[in-house]
Amino acid sequence: MRVRFAPSPTGDLHLGGARTALMNYAFTKAHSNGKFILRIEDTDQERSSRASEEAISKALKACGILWDEGPDCGGALGPYRQSERLDIYKNHIDTLLENRKAYRCFFTDDELAQMKETSGQKIFRLPDTYRSLTQDAAQNLVDQGKPYTIRLDVSQCASEYTFKDMLKDSVVLPSLMVDDFVIYRSNGFPTYNFAAAVDDHLMEMTHVIRGEEHLSNTLRQLMVYDAFDWVPPTFLHMPLIMGRDAEGNPSKLSKRHGDVSVLTFLEKGVLPEAFTNYLLTLGYTYPNNVEMYSLDELISGFDLQYFSKSAAFWDIKKLYWYNTEYLKQMSDDDFFDLAKKYLTPETVPENFYNALETFKACIVYYKAHIELLSELPEHLALFFDPAQELSNESKTYLSDAENAEAFWRVQDALLELIRPDCVFSEVLNQVKEKTGLKGKRLFMSIRVALTNASSGPELSEIVDRVPTDWLLTRLRAFNRES
RNA sequence: GACCCUAUCGUCUAGCCUGGUCCAGGACACUACCCUUUCAAGGUAGUAACACGGGUUCAAAUCCCGUUGGGGUCGCCA
Secondary structure, three states, X not given: OEEEEOXXXXXXXXXXXXXXXXXXXXXXXXXXXXXXXXXXXOOOOOOOOHHHHHHHHHHHHHOOOOOOEEOOOEOOOOOOEHHHOHHHHHHHHXXXXXXXXXXXXXXXXXXXXXXXXHHOOOOOOOOOOOOOOOHHXXXXXXXXXXXXXXXXXXXXXXXEEEEXXXXXXXXXXXXXXXXXXXXXXXOXXXXXXXXXXXXXXXXXXXXXXXXXXXXXXXXXXXXXXXXXXXXOOEEEEEOOEEEEOOOOOEEEOOHHHOOOEHHHHHHOOOOHHHHHHHHHHOOEOOOOOOOOOOHHHHXXXXXXXXXXOXXXXXXXXXXXXXXXXXXXXXXXXXXXXXXXXXXXXXXXXXXXXXXXXXXXXXXXXXXXXXXXXXXXXXXXXXXXXXXXXXXXXXXXXXXXXXXXXXXXXXXXXXXXXXXXXXXXXXXXXHHHHHHOOOHHHHHXXXXXXXXXXXXXXXXHHXXXXXXXXXXXXHHHHOOOOO
16 A cells, blocks of 8 residues: 655645645555655746755654655655656656647647637637647647647547545546646646656555545546556545635635644644644544544544545634643643743743743643743743733723722732742731731732732742842832823 | 535534434533632533425434535646
């Protein structure tokens, strides 16, 4: 069994691609002799880049996907970059030309556009002009230097193609769906449908697993297989991942729905395990109502029956839920180590950064309180931010007159009581005495006064760790006018 | 528009093949309560779905037909 993931390196790996790669990988590894191949489809010279290829490799590895053959590690049926296989495509094109299964088409873009417009037909079909041209006449035009593309002669194909998709009943695709399509560009590069079919055959792919948007490409590729008398692989078209635009209209998930780059999510602090776990739940159900599982666990019980047939919507809240769950499962030490990557001299002040170890317990508190690791610096601001003015949540708390009245009394008391080496329990008792306050109003007043926030770790944790002068700076910054 | 795919809570889905155990189960989200002198987390409970219309059958979410809805594709992009 041999399957591939074949991205075109025109940007980061996106969510849909990651899901396709994950499923291909799982499908292969669920079989003892399965080989997973990475093929780079860089036939679009303008948009492809080596940087994108590297970004995609990085994202795949981060998701735990490793390939047996690919451009970096080689393999028996390479090369694995389509731009390095140009002579192979050329040979196959020549065969088709000789057999008259394909022909040179000399129409320019303008001519094509004009014919389409003036044809008046609902579906435009190319005229016979170049399809029926003799070899000599065509050669003549080539010699004159006229640019041309090479098109597959679809009129020679069967009237319909039937194939068995692993997820569906037989799919019947009428050949009328497509006109003679370009398989070879005027710049000497093959097009996707041609290169993919040739490569899948030459690289001996047994299965092709991809998104449902490729269903109509399957027809074209089947036609290429047919032209060469090759036996096509088995196909599986997965339901799409959908997004909603601002108006709530659904469509295939893409950039306009927000972040779709795998690397961006990982950089923001989504754990790879959480990310892959969520992606794996879209269009596939792990049996027995189990929600949390690893890629390996999915592989060990992998079965086509668990695929669903309809599209699934991308739900970022559920992704974050998974992330929170995985975060909570981490050990304190592991979490702290990970947190340090987000608490750098760039994201937190130097004096706090240098005291990171002191605050370990407070930082670990956030294990169960954040969705994304990248939120950490802003949450921790209550420890180190001198806070020149009241935060919005503080203002909200103080918008209640009674709250505000208590708050200013507490602030006065704290200003007197907070001094070096003070112990929170003592300060608390003295504030209680001085102000006569108790309960929620007392604690919230102290919390807001000292942290400029209405939530956070235990007050004692904060007061006993944060240097006194940090606390005083903040206390002095607040006054009744603000 | 043509062709193809698809249809269970707001969302991800179980159940459908092998009709009855389903006045439809789980999870996310949401709401309420408990816990808690903060916010969360945790615990408990709750709201919420078989697209519609015809068949077949003693019986249909489950089988058949049609309608409607949604999506995808229609490039010298992949």
